[in-house]
Amino acid sequence: MAEITDGYTPSIPSGHSSGSPPPPTPLRVGLIEYEDDEEEEDGVGNGVKPIGNAVKVSCIGGSKRYHFNGFEARGxxxxxxxxxxxxxxxxxxxMKPSVAIIKDITATQDGRITVTGQRFYRLDVAVNENGEKWESSDSRELFYSFDKTEFPASAVMHKCRVNFIPPNKEIPRAKHQPGFIVRKVYDSKYKELSELVDTCYDDSKQHELNLLLAKTIATVAKESLKL
Known part of the structure; x- marks a missing residue:
């Protein structure tokens, strides 16, 4: 992921001399203090801040990281x-935007907020052992993976929907079930694809996939009740 730094630029009250801006008013969040940020030159990272109090503190490379359950970006x-x-x-x-499930949200003492995500692979990125791209009958298809990726919270564009489709079920039409679809799991190390329900996974990974399948089924069932 591209490295984008979350900046925090203090606002200057109207009528104040531009020669020496007043010190920023800190925003108390959990165990760290963040300055109210308003705008960056490139507009990326504007208004990014954690939500609520830190739920855990860890130490990576000698520096503390504060873990949160959520963050706010651009409202x-x-x-x-x-x-x-x-x-x-x-x-x-x-390049098309990448897709990920948010698994961890951390902040450093200087206010940089980072997201760890479970990565999906697009068909134009994933290749087989011969270096060839996989074929699909649906342009909405993504491959799930157990790979983790880290990126700045400011790099998040917006939420999206991903539907996990069991092997014995046909691909639903976009009109009836919008969003991306996932039918396979991609192993980026061995360049292989596996079914969502397969004997090759350990119990924890299969449990993870079962939860994602169940989430899709529950969402579709809930939408059907509204019709």
Missing amino acids: VCYQLEDTVLVVPDDPYVN
């Missing part, structure tokens, strides 16, 4: 397990 709240679109590594290259 939108994001929480753990939300599926989101993320700014591509190089926004100036013709």
